[in-house]
Amino acid sequence: xxxxxxxxxxxxxxxxxxxxxxxxxxxxxxxxxxxxxxxxxxxxxxxxxxxxxxxxxxxxxxxxxxxxxxxxxxxxxxxxxxxxxxxxxxxxxxxxxxxxxxxxxxxxxxxxxxxxxxxxxxxxxxxxxxxxxxxxxxxxxx
Numbered sequence: 669x670x671x672x673x674x675x676x677x678x679x680x681x682x683x684x685x686x687x688x689x690x691x692x693x694x695x696x697x698x699x700x701x702x703x704x705x706x707x708x709x710x711x712x713x714x715x716x717x718x719x720x721x722x723x724x725x726x727x728x729x730x731x732x733x734x735x736x737x738x739x740x741x742x743x744x745x746x747x748x749x750x751x752x753x754x755x756x757x758x759x760x761x762x763x764x765x766x767x768x769x770x771x772x773x774x775x776x777x778x779x780x781x782x783x784x785x786x787x788x789x790x791x792x793x794x795x796x797x798x799x800x801x802x803x804x805x806x807x808x809x810x
Contacts, residue, residue: 672756688721696790735808
């Protein structure tokens with residue numbers, strides 16, 4: 669695993685794993701169910717990923733959208749590829765909704781709805797909350 673994946677708490681945050689990608693619970697949750705979709709590659713540019721990783725992205729994003737649809741009941745979904753601090757290819761995946769959502773004992777309002785996500789309002793999870801939310805989300809990917 670690359671340093672970006674490790675920075676986002678792997679393996680504790682692991683929700684689902686594919687050949688070229690991992691889906692991680694985002695330790696700071698601006699919305700309930702916020703994820704990090706990270707390439708296992710050491711590539712630091714999206715276009716530098718192998719063709720197989722791009723092809724698998726269809727499968728992975730469909731699984732994410734189905735899982736978060738069931739878990740969170742989002743109205744829209746945002747994929748943010750910022751890569752400003754963490755250099756390896758990754759997306760922040762944010763299920764967007766009006767109001768508040770709850771899961772695994774955690775409730776989070778979408779502070780930016782209906783505009784851009786408000787990443788500054790993210791709820792920083794402790795280790796127990798990370799474990800509980802990751803455990804809560806994993807079955808939706810089965």
